[in-house]
Structures are given as structure tokens and as C-alpha cells.
Amino acid sequence: MTNAANMTQDQIAKRNVLILIIAQAVLGAQMPLLFTFSGLAGQQLASNICFATLPISLIVFGSMTTAPWLSAFMARFGRTKGFMLGAAGGATGALLSAIAIYISSFPLLLLGSYFTGIYMSAHGFYRFAASDAASDDYRPKAISYVMAAGLASAVIGPQLGSATFDALVVPFMGVYAAAFVLNCIGFVIFPMLISGTAKHTTAGPYSGRSRLELLKSPRIATAVICAMVSYSLMNLVMTSTPLAVVGCGFSKDTAGHIVTAHVLAMFVPSFFTGHIIARFGVERVMGAGLFILMGAGVVALSGVDLSNFYIALILLGIGWNFGFIGATAMLATAHTADERGPVQGMNDFLVFGLVTIASLASGGLMNCSGGNPVEGWNAVNYAMVPFLALAFGSLVWLSMITRKKA
Numbered sequence: 001m002t003n004a005a006n007m008t009q010d011q012i013a014k015r016n017v018l019i020l021i022i023a024q025a026v027l028g029a030q031m032p033l034l035f036t037f038s039g040l041a042g043q044q045l046a047s048n049i050c051f052a053t054l055p056i057s058l059i060v061f062g063s064m065t066t067a068p069w070l071s072a073f074m075a076r077f078g079r080t081k082g083f084m085l086g087a088a089g090g091a092t093g094a095l096l097s098a099i100a101i102y103i104s105s106f107p108l109l110l111l112g113s114y115f116t117g118i119y120m121s122a123h124g125f126y127r128f129a130a131s132d133a134a135s136d137d138y139r140p141k142a143i144s145y146v147m148a149a150g151l152a153s154a155v156i157g158p159q160l161g162s163a164t165f166d167a168l169v170v171p172f173m174g175v176y177a178a179a180f181v182l183n184c185i186g187f188v189i190f191p192m193l194i195s196g197t198a199k200h201t202t203a204g205p206y207s208g209r210s211r212l213e214l215l216k217s218p219r220i221a222t223a224v225i226c227a228m229v230s231y232s233l234m235n236l237v238m239t240s241t242p243l244a245v246v247g248c249g250f251s252k253d254t255a256g257h258i259v260t261a262h263v264l265a266m267f268v269p270s271f272f273t274g275h276i277i278a279r280f281g282v283e284r285v286m287g288a289g290l291f292i293l294m295g296a297g298v299v300a301l302s303g304v305d306l307s308n309f310y311i312a313l314i315l316l317g318i319g320w321n322f323g324f325i326g327a328t329a330m331l332a333t334a335h336t337a338d339e340r341g342p343v344q345g346m347n348d349f350l351v352f353g354l355v356t357i358a359s360l361a362s363g364g365l366m367n368c369s370g371g372n373p374v375e376g377w378n379a380v381n382y383a384m385v386p387f388l389a390l391a392f393g394s395l396v397w398l399s400m401i402t403r404k405k406a
Contacts, residue, residue: 012194013134017142019192020126024149025156027087027186028123030094030179032157032263034059034116036256037165039242039363041097041172045106053239053363055097055113060235060359062093062117063124064352070121071345079129080193086122087186089115094179101173112176119183124348127325128340129193131332137278140329144274147267147325154263158256165252208339211346222398223331224347226286228354229391230323233293233384236358237300237316238262240366240380241309247366247373248304258309265317273325282330283395289322290391293384300381304374312381323391 035056043052066089074082093115100108130142164174214220241262242255277285296315299308335343365383366376 013130013132013138013142015194016132017130017145019189020130020146021149023083023186023189024123024126024146025152026189027090027119027182028126028150028153029156029160030090030116030182031120031123032154032259033161033175033179033182035238036158036242036259037161037172037175038113039239040246040252041101041109041175042106043243044172045100045104045109047106050364050368051106052243052367053359055109056235056239057356057359057363058110058113059093059117059120060352060356062089062114063120064117064349064356066118066121067124067348067352068345070118071125071341071348074125075341079125079132080190082125083122083129083190083193084187086119087183087190089118089122090120090186091180091183093117093119094176094183098173098176098180101170101176116179121348121352124352125344127328128332128344136333139332140277140282140325141274143328143332144270144272144277144325147273147321148270150267150270151264154260154267157263158260162253162256208336208342211342214335214339214343214346217334218398218401219330219334220343222394223327223334224350225394226290226323226391227327227331227347228351229387230289230293230320230327231351232354232358233387234266234316234320234324235355236362236383237296237380238313239359239362240377241313243363243366244304244373244377244380245309247376250306250309254306258313261310262313262317265314266320267317269318269321270325273321274329277326277329282326283399285322286326286330287392287395289319289324289326290388290395291319292322293319294388295319297381297384297388301378304377 038055038059039053042055043049046052046054070082070086073085093112096112096115097109100106100112126146127143130146131139134142160178161175164178165171167174168177215224238259241258242252245255245258246252273285292315296312296319299315300312302308331343331347361383362380365379369379370376
């Protein structure tokens with residue numbers, strides 16, 4: 001492809017990246033908002049505190065089960081309609097959850113959380129939409145820039161939660177009302193995307209590899225594994241963080257500040273991650289992310305002072321950034337255009353499947369695996385070990401295969 005063609009291609013990509021940045025900053029704010037307060041809301045409504053984080057698990061489960069059909073929907077009808085469908089799901093979930101808080105219904109809160117998962121699934125495709133029209137050189141930067149917009153959502157989300165927590169007649173109801181408004185903004189933002197943001201599948205029969213054949217590709221398998229591990233470990237620890245912080249004697253506002261620091265750490269590096277990948281290679285960046293995640297666990301296990309929580313959660317965010325963006329960039333170059341829909345749907349199904357398991361395990365480990373919050377928090381962080389071993393092993397395996405082919 002010529003430089004002139006690349007320039008035209010990247011001009012389209014940059015326009016769409018700008019729209020996706022706005023969406024990430026505004027609609028994306030509901031994710032740190034809900035992940036901060038849903039566990040606490042669940043703890044208020046659940047009859048058994050072991051199920052406190054179940055609303056978060058239902059959000060992730062909703063994302064997991066939505067990803068395959070939403071990816072196919074976008075491949076056929078385009079990103080704009082898919083993202084608007086996600087916003088509709090998020091608005092429905094927020095409305096149901098607000099009603100659940102008002103009538104003190106834990107099952108309805110779980111149903112609302114599932115609908116919120118439809119938005120979370122659509123949110124996960126922002127990074128792929130950023131790469132759709134980008135050239136090979138601009139692709140990792142496009143992904144990184146959209147992810148970097150999470151910096152704004154990291155500030156807006158928890159602070160919006162703190163402002164709305166007691167804004168209505170019942171605590172937490174205002175949080176979900178705010179999430180409803182954020183989703184409604186999506187109906188104004190997404191129609192601004194340039195037509196053709198997602199390249200539609202060809203009219204002819206599918207000519208790509210089967211899902212099993214795709215998973216047998218070393219680069220695809222490694223990208224999926226590292227994305228699964230990076231995201232699930234981040235979710236495992238972050239889900240329990242508000243419970244651990246409050247359980248160790250700190251306030252809900254302090255828990256919100258720690259989550260804000262964590263989400264900032266997730267997205268601030270995105271301003272540079274694409275450039276780092278271009279310079280050092282995606283495999284090295286992914287490996288660095290896994291080492292940083294390991295460091296987060298070590299810090300968390302070394303104590304429960306406020307500084308331990310802050311440092312551990314900041315490292316957790318940086319490790320997620322390198323691991324997940326690196327895996328996304330690797331996956332984006334490991335398949336053909338015709339394979340994009342099946343690959344992206346399968347990837348997010350597997351990623352959020354493991355994240356669902358991690359979020360389910362998080363509440364049980366935190367509240368029911370020890371005699372006090374400290375023991376529960378330690379159990380959460382020890383659970384990181386086998387996942388990290390799996391991801392490191394996949395990178396070593398890919399390196400060995402690459403050397404054999406060289």
C-alpha cells in the first residue's frame with residue numbers, strides 16, 4: 001500500500017479515533033463508577049455477603065455472552081449500530097438497577113447488571129474499531145489513544161459516584177441514575193462515526209479459518225491467553241479492593257480514591273504504549289505487563305496500609321495496560337479482514353469468560369476464605385499465581401516457535 005493511500009486511510013482512522021475517545025471518556029466513565037459501587041450495593045442487598053460481588057460478576061457475564069453475537073452484528077450492520085445497541089443495553093441495565101435499589105431487590109439488581117454487560121461488551125470493541133481503518137504503522141497508536149481516553153473516565157466515574165451516592169432518596173440509587181444518563185449520551189456520539197468504520201463482511205461465503213484453526217495459530221492463542229490473564233487478574237483484585245479497603249477500616253471515599261488511582265494507572269500509560277510497542281515489540285511489552293502484575297501482587301501481600309493499597313492498585317493498572325493493549329495489538333495483526341468478526345467475538349468471549357470466573361471468585365475469596373478482611377485480601381492476591389504462570393508460559397512458547405521458524 002502506498003504512502004498516499006496510507007495517509008487517506010489514517011485520516012479516516014483519526015476521525016473515528018476522536019469520536020471513540022469521546023465515547024471512551026464519557027460512556028466509559030460508568031465502568032469505574034459501577035465497579036466501585038456495585039460490590040458495595042450488592043453487599044447492602046445480598047442476604048449472604050459471599051455474594052456481594054455477584055452484581056459485578058453479572059456485568060462481566062453479560063459481556064461474555066454478548067460478545068459473540070454483538071461482534072457478528074457489527075460485522076453485518078457496522079460499528080455505529082452495534083455501539084448504539086450497547087448504549088441501549090447499558091441504559092436499560094442502569095434503570096433496572098436503580099429500581100432494584102429503590103425496592104431493595106437483589107435479583108433485579110443482578111438482572112440490571114446483566115444488561116449493563118451488554119454495554120461493557122460494546123465498550124470492549126472500541127479498541128478494535130480504532131484499528132479498523134488504520135494502517136499497520138498507525139494501528140497500535142490508534143488502539144492506545146482510544147484506551148488513553150480512559151484517563152478521563154477514571155476521574156469522572158468514581159467522582160460522579162461520590163457526588164451521586166446520597167443524591168436520591170436511597171443510597172446507591174443516584175449512582176445508577178448517573179449511569180443511565182451517560183448511556184443516553186451515546187445516542188448523540190455514535191452517529192458521528194464515519195460510515196464504514198467497521199469493514200463489513202463480503203457478500204460471498206466466509207473464506208477464513210474455523211475458530212479451532214484460529215486458536216491453533218500461536219500468535220492468536222498467545223494474544224488471547226495474555227488478554228484473558230491481564231484482564232481477569234485486574235478484575236480479580238479490583239473487584240475486591242473496595243471491600244478490602246472498607247474492611248480494613250478506611251472509608252468508602254478512600255476506596256473510591258484508590259480505585260481512581262488504579263483506573264488512572266490503567267489508562268495514563270496509553271499515551272505511550274503504542275509508541276513503546278512500535279519501538280520494542282509487542283512481545284516484550286506484554287512480558288513487562290505480566291511482571292508488573294506480579295509486582296502488584298507482591299506489594300498487596302506485604303501489608304494493608306493505605307500505601308500498600310495505592311501502590312498495588314497502581315501497579316495493577318499499569319500491568320493491565322501493557323498486557324491488554326499489547327495483546328490487542330498482537331491479535332489485530334494475526335488474522336485476515338474476513339476473520340475479524342469471528343476472532344474478535346471469540347477473543348472477547350474467552351476474555352470475559354475468565355473475567356467472569358475471576359469476579360465470582362473475588363467475592364468468595366475476599367469474604368469467605370478467611371476469618372477477617374486481611375486473610376481474604378491475601379487469598380485474592382495469591383490466586384494470581386497460576387494465571388501469571390499460564391501467561392508467561394504462552395509467551396515463552398510463542399518465542400520458541402518464532403525462533404524455530406527463523
